[in-house]
Amino acid sequence: MTATDVTIHHFDSEDLYPVSENIDGFLQQLGGPAWIHIKGENSQRTRVVTTLLHGNEPSGSIALHRCLLEGKKPVVDLHCFIASTEAALTPPLFTQRSLPGHADLNRCFQEPFEGVEGSIARQCLEHIEKLAPEAVIDIHNTSGDGPAFGVSAYEKTAHNALAACFTHRMVITDLRFGALLEATREDLHIVTVECGGNQESSSHQLAYDGLCRYLLTDDLYSADLSREILELLKHPLRLELAAGSSLTHHDQKKPGFDVTVAEDIEQHNFGEVTSETTLGWLGDKGLDALTVNAPQDKNLIRHYFTEQQSRLVPKIPLKLFMATPNPEIAASDCLCYFVTAE
Incomplete structure (x- = not known):
């Protein structure tokens, strides 16, 4: 010791x-x-x-x-x-x-x-x-x-x-x-x-x-x-808040935040989400407020997610887990883990 x-x-x-x-x-x-x-x-x-x-x-x-x-x-x-x-x-x-x-x-x-x-x-x-x-x-x-x-x-x-x-x-x-x-x-x-x-x-x-x-x-x-x-x-990936971006949880877009996570996001844990699923809303930074880091530190956010009229939605079918309604954990750790849906 x-x-x-x-x-x-x-x-x-x-x-x-x-x-x-x-x-x-x-x-x-x-x-x-x-x-x-x-x-x-x-x-x-x-x-x-x-x-x-x-x-x-x-x-x-x-x-x-x-x-x-x-x-x-x-x-x-x-x-x-x-x-x-x-x-x-x-x-x-x-x-x-x-x-x-x-x-x-x-x-x-x-x-x-x-x-x-x-x-x-x-x-x-x-x-x-x-x-x-x-x-x-x-x-x-x-x-x-x-x-x-x-x-x-x-x-x-x-x-x-x-x-x-x-x-x-x-x-x-x-x-x-x-x-x-x-x-x-x-x-x-x-x-x-x-x-x-x-x-x-x-x-x-x-x-x-x-x-x-x-x-x-x-x-x-x-x-x-x-x-x-x-x-x-x-081999899951993590959806994370980008450095210098702000986050909150609500049932609709909150002005003044870069990311508003849908307050019911945890309902999607181990379920399949598609482009019809609203996971949250994006502010002026758009998708740049989020990251999906892969090997070689590439940000794959646009490979898996897209923005539709300020809504954050999956670009391809995904399966989420560890999605959290806790804004502190979402900001300091990650919003969720995910894999592609088979």
Whole structure:
């Protein structure tokens, strides 16, 4: 540990008993980012679950808290990392993606590991390396309402099996921006699971059901789980706000903004959109207010989208996901991910 490292707490699950009945009380018990070790039936094997990398994505921590309250005993040792507890506990509960002025933790799992979030990310990766787990699941919520799906940096049967503990949808991405799942390799399987909207009780239940399956399935890779992946989306792109442009959400064009995103855009998650679908409205900059970055940093916005009487519409049929009604996330991260519709 260096002098600038953030303190990450380490607990055996027994150390936390009695576990607070309330999720906020549980997070306060941790005192900051923390690892929890839950002993399994077979302590020669290890799995990892990470959650709350974003403070406004509670389903994974709620599911883990429920498992601790119920005394679930996994088939192998489970090490759980709960990251952005301070952001999560900032009132109102589970509304802050990260602390004001701080970096997005799930963009910091790569060098140079700078600042508070870089320190947390580096220590997390180092501990995972030390544990040498047979699987890592990173549990998130989607930025807007929509169905659950898994995300992997590589198309592998083993990764499909992990995601299938939670969902039958899988996204294979070659986008790289410092997310935890990018640390995957041949001997380290890491999959992200997006459990649906962060305010939906169904998302919390899905996270709990999937976590229980992950805890209690002895052989994740030979249980035919991978066959449960029925929808596979490959190599999505991101629709992003261009630097220096402004954005809002509304049900009609708002004067003074370069982009007005349709406030019902999340209704299109995992559905097909066409040139008949209004995704928003454009100001004086037109399409120059948006970017779709591809390899070699080419902006492909005009390949996939067009402007019709100030309306932003797809140029070709697309399938969207992670479309968000949250203007802060849309501006700082992206409006949505998409693939061409088949």
